[in-house]
Amino acid sequence: MSEPTQAASATAPGPHAPALLRLSSVTKVYPGTTALRNVDFALHAGAVNVLVGENGAGKSTMMKIIAGIERPTQGEILLDGRAVQLHSTDEARKLGIGIVHQELNLFPNLTITENLFLGRELTGTGPAIDMAEQRRQASALLHALEHALDPDTLVGDLRIGQQQIVEIARALAQDARILILDEPTSALSAPEVEILFRVIRDLRARGVGIVYISHRLEELVRIGDFITVLRDGSITGSAEMTQVDVAWIVRQMVGASTRDFARAADHQWGDTVLKAQGIRLGRPGAPGFLVDGVDLAVRRGEIVGIYGLMGAGRTELLECIFGCHPDRARGSLCLDGRELLGADVATCIAAGLAMIPEDRKADGLIPTLSIGANLTLSSLLRLCRGAFLSLVREREAIDRSVSALAIKARDPAHDIGSLSGGNQQKVVIGRALMTGPKVLLMDEPSRGIDISAKSDVFKVMRDLSATGIGIVFVTSDLDEVMALSDRIVVMSNGRITAEFGPGEATQDAIVAASAAGHNLLP
Amino acid sequence: MTATPATSTDRLASLGRARAVLLLLHLRTFIALFLVTGYFAISAPNFISADNAMIMSKHVALNAFLAIGMTYVIVSGGIDLSVGSIVGLAGMVAGDLILHGVRIGDYIIWFNVPAVIAITLALGVSIGALNGLLITRLNVAPFIATLGTLYIARGTALLMSDGATFPNLEGDAAHGTTGFPAVGAMNLAGIPLTIWLLLAVAAGTAWLGARTPLGRHIYAIGGNERAAILSGVKVRRVKMFVYMLSGMCGAIVGLIISSQLVAAHPMTGETFELNAIAAAVLGGTSMSGGRGRIGGTIIGAFVIGILSDGLVMMGVSSFWQTVIKGVVIITAVVVDQFQQRVQQRMALLQRVAA
Numbered sequence: 016m017s018e019p020t021q022a023a024s025a026t027a028p029g030p031h032a033p034a035l036l037r038l039s040s041v042t043k044v045y046p047g048t049t050a051l052r053n054v055d056f057a058l059h060a061g062a063v064n065v066l067v068g069e070n071g072a073g074k075s076t077m078m079k080i081i082a083g084i085e086r087p088t089q090g091e092i093l094l095d096g097r098a099v100q101l102h103s104t105d106e107a108r109k110l111g112i113g114i115v116h117q118e119l120n121l122f123p124n125l126t127i128t129e130n131l132f133l134g135r136e137l138t139g140t141g142p143a144i145d146m147a148e149q150r151r152q153a154s155a156l157l158h159a160l161e162h163a164l165d166p167d168t169l170v171g172d173l174r175i176g177q178q179q180i181v182e183i184a185r186a187l188a189q190d191a192r193i194l195i196l197d198e199p200t201s202a203l204s205a206p207e208v209e210i211l212f213r214v215i216r217d218l219r220a221r222g223v224g225i226v227y228i229s230h231r232l233e234e235l236v237r238i239g240d241f242i243t244v245l246r247d248g249s250i251t252g253s254a255e256m257t258q259v260d261v262a263w264i265v266r267q268m269v270g271a272s273t274r275d276f277a278r279a280a281d282h283q284w285g286d287t288v289l290k291a292q293g294i295r296l297g298r299p300g301a302p303g304f305l306v307d308g309v310d311l312a313v314r315r316g317e318i319v320g321i322y323g324l325m326g327a328g329r330t331e332l333l334e335c336i337f338g339c340h341p342d343r344a345r346g347s348l349c350l351d352g353r354e355l356l357g358a359d360v361a362t363c364i365a366a367g368l369a370m371i372p373e374d375r376k377a378d379g380l381i382p383t384l385s386i387g388a389n390l391t392l393s394s395l396l397r398l399c400r401g402a403f404l405s406l407v408r409e410r411e412a413i414d415r416s417v418s419a420l421a422i423k424a425r426d427p428a429h430d431i432g433s434l435s436g437g438n439q440q441k442v443v444i445g446r447a448l449m450t451g452p453k454v455l456l457m458d459e460p461s462r463g464i465d466i467s468a469k470s471d472v473f474k475v476m477r478d479l480s481a482t483g484i485g486i487v488f489v490t491s492d493l494d495e496v497m498a499l500s501d502r503i504v505v506m507s508n509g510r511i512t513a514e515f516g517p518g519e520a521t522q523d524a525i526v527a528a529s530a531a532g533h534n535l536l537p
Numbered sequence: 538m539t540a541t542p543a544t545s546t547d548r549l550a551s552l553g554r555a556r557a558v559l560l561l562l563h564l565r566t567f568i569a570l571f572l573v574t575g576y577f578a579i580s581a582p583n584f585i586s587a588d589n590a591m592i593m594s595k596h597v598a599l600n601a602f603l604a605i606g607m608t609y610v611i612v613s614g615g616i617d618l619s620v621g622s623i624v625g626l627a628g629m630v631a632g633d634l635i636l637h638g639v640r641i642g643d644y645i646i647w648f649n650v651p652a653v654i655a656i657t658l659a660l661g662v663s664i665g666a667l668n669g670l671l672i673t674r675l676n677v678a679p680f681i682a683t684l685g686t687l688y689i690a691r692g693t694a695l696l697m698s699d700g701a702t703f704p705n706l707e708g709d710a711a712h713g714t715t716g717f718p719a720v721g722a723m724n725l726a727g728i729p730l731t732i733w734l735l736l737a738v739a740a741g742t743a744w745l746g747a748r749t750p751l752g753r754h755i756y757a758i759g760g761n762e763r764a765a766i767l768s769g770v771k772v773r774r775v776k777m778f779v780y781m782l783s784g785m786c787g788a789i790v791g792l793i794i795s796s797q798l799v800a801a802h803p804m805t806g807e808t809f810e811l812n813a814i815a816a817a818v819l820g821g822t823s824m825s826g827g828r829g830r831i832g833g834t835i836i837g838a839f840v841i842g843i844l845s846d847g848l849v850m851m852g853v854s855s856f857w858q859t860v861i862k863g864v865v866i867i868t869a870v871v872v873d874q875f876q877q878r879v880q881q882r883m884a885l886l887q888r889v890a891a
Contacts, residue, residue, distance in 0.1 A: 339766075359771075360766055360767060361770070363769075365769070377761075377764075378763050380764060381761045381764050381827070382761060383759065383760035383761075383823075383827030384753075384757060384827075391753075392765070395753055399750060406748075446768060450769070
């Protein structure tokens with residue numbers, strides 16, 4: 016730090032600052048993917064330890080291991096130099112480890128006080144909860160966070176930013192020695208961020224080891240003492256914040272070595288196939304727009320990459336195009352000369368759209384159906400002979416799909432759950448392709464799959480675009496968007512904030528555009 | 538993978554074991570059927586006889602019709618509590634049409650039996666459609682929506698006669714309404730019409746489930762509704778269909794019962810929906826949706842039917858029968874949970890082996 020505060024200088028972070036907690040050669044393997052590879056990480060007391068990396072780099076997995084939610088496949092956790100086993104969040108909490116998750120884990124039907132003390136209610140001598148004492152402590156906590164909210168307010172009635180404060184208060188209420196903040200500012204306004212930073216500095220002065228995860232690089236540079244960069248499950252850089260700059264961080268995040276994304280083959284694009292104009296989607300039950308007047312045109316054979324932070328409205332834009340909100344979406348949407356806005360999903364598919372949803376498990380797979388039935392679900396009418404489903408034609412279509420996408424399945428009649436993440440993703444893609452789309456919408460197509468499956472998926476995308484299919488894909492991965500896209504569109508707060516043609520984009524410009532308009536809204 | 542030969546043989550062995558266990562689990566309803574039948578054949582006199590088989594089949598058929606409709610409702614992720622009441626209302630409407638016709642001003646319109654049957658079936662389908670509309674358009678939970686129609690249909694049935702029975706549904710030749718009792722009593726090639734009808738409905742719905750896009754869509758919705766929507770499945774239409782099919786099955790049973798009894802009573806079919814759910818669950822239908830077959834449901838209906846008829850023949854008190862039925866159903870669900878765990882383990886083993 017160039018200007019260490021008085022309090023912080025007492026435990027001035029330096030190369031020899033005490034490591035409160037260490038991860039030693041930690042590896043975590045999930046079915047289908049390796050999330051962390053041989054990671055060594057030191058968490059310093061009385062310092063803000065920044066953790067940064069792209070989506071899927073392994074930050075969340077690492078934090079889950081520290082917070083006792085997940086257990087490492089290999090390696091050990093050392094707390095104060097002693098190896099500990101964290102079997103549950105409860106054990107981690109008793110050792111003074113608190114976590115504020117990116118997605119809020121609050122109970123909207125309970126009050127602030129009840130949320131703060133859930134699972135560790137204060138009881139006096141009897142079985143009854145000591146309401147008055149809980150309320151007093153809750154009030155004091157909120158006061159410390161400079162949010163004088165009534166502790167009896169239902170959490171569901173709070174704004175998202177206020178809910179975030181409650182979530183932070185909950186972690187603080189447990190006297191954490193280690194506090195993990197996963198994207199704590201993603202829903203906060205600028206003044207709220209300042210308050211949070213004051214709280215963080217105060218905690219640091221008290222010797223709390225803070226892990227701070229964020230995508231917003233400017234923030235990290237301001238608040239961090241140590242920085243650790245993760246990429247593809249490995250630590251690629253670790254340094255004191257004073258010795259690095261934003262350019263260094265980006266370099267470590269993205270890597271100098273190009274992954275096997277090879278630029279799209281040079282081919283001519285056709286005419287405009289999809290033209291969206293003034294697409295708007297209101298926030299349900301609140302003023303403002305999730306998608307705010309987006310214009311987007313896609314040509315045959317073109318790959319358009321949409322980059323943006325979480326909550327930028329990228330997924331919602333794809334949903335609007337795909338007919339998921341026929342009643343609420345506004346604007347105009349033209350596919351091959353046909354107006355599609357207001358049509359439902361089935362009509363959109365019939366007209367030549369297809370979508371690969373972001374959350375494969377929740378929105379993509381049918382766990383009770385076989386691999387084959389998952390593949391043909393969108394194209395059953397095409398595989399009928401009269402009213403019958405022709406099992407022969409279905410089998411042919413499945414075999415074609417399996418070999419075209421190199422799906423590693425021993426038997427398409429097996430459960431879909433028997434496939435690895437990457438192959439499951441290929442099944443979802445295969446289902447979309449079987450409908451013969453003109454435009455393919457892909458939401459985070461490489462999420463949660465390993466490197467080799469990723470390059471398979473990217474190869475499929477390139478091959479498809481060469482056959483004249485227009486592709487719109489959404490990603491939070493800078494490298495991916497730069498390598499794969501013919502054109503890059505950056506979204507922030509529901510709007511398009513920048514657009515780059517082939518060869519025009521730089522990483523800095525994209526990152527800057529993705530942050531445009533943030534922290535300005537209340 | 539750093540699999541040593543030993544661990545990979547272990548894995549193959551455990552895969553083989555899992556397969557064997559899974560096969561047994563898949564056939565469990567069959568095994569149960571054999572066990573009950575075998576047990577009663579030995580301990581109940583006259584249990585194995587053509588006459589008795591015919592009588593039992595007729596009993597089982599009634600529950601089987603309802604269970605068929607119920608199966609697809611449950612597979613789609615819903616539940617239909619109204620079928621028992623539809624049975625009662627359908628019988629009353631059929632009886633009313635035969636005895637009283639439809640009065641319009643000073644005229645009374647009489648319908649012949651095929652028309653009565655058609656109207657009654659249409660009524661069952663309409664109540665199913667009402668369930669479907671409540672569930673798909675007004676987003677009422679299936680349990681609540683069909684609980685509501687359960688009361689409405691039952692209340693309407695009671696209102697039609699002030700709670701009284703419509704007796705003597707033989708009809709009147711002068712009005713052309715004769716022949717209704719034949720529906721339940723008629724035999725074709727020595728086998729009751731009811732059984733033929735059950736075979737037809739079972740074959741038709743089994744075909745629908747296995748070999749039509751609609752059938753596949755029912756399973757997809759039960760497995761993951763959001764994914765089904767995003768795959769272009771018209772979820773509302775499919776749900777409408779399953780409730781309408783279930784309503785029609787209720788009406789079929791209402792017609793058969795009132796025809797067999799030659800009378801319609803408004804309380805007919807009370808708690809039948811529970812027997813239907815029991816048969817479906819016993820036959821391997823998963824209450825969480827996405828899994829279940831008509832074949833399994835039929836066998837499930839037979840297990841329940843044979844169990845209760847056999848216990849009657851052995852002179853076991855009907856109170857005990859009720860307890861036993863409950864135990865059988867709970868056991869079935871516990872076994873089903875076990876099967877799903879084995880299946881998941883199997884899937885993981887297959888993934889490792891692949």
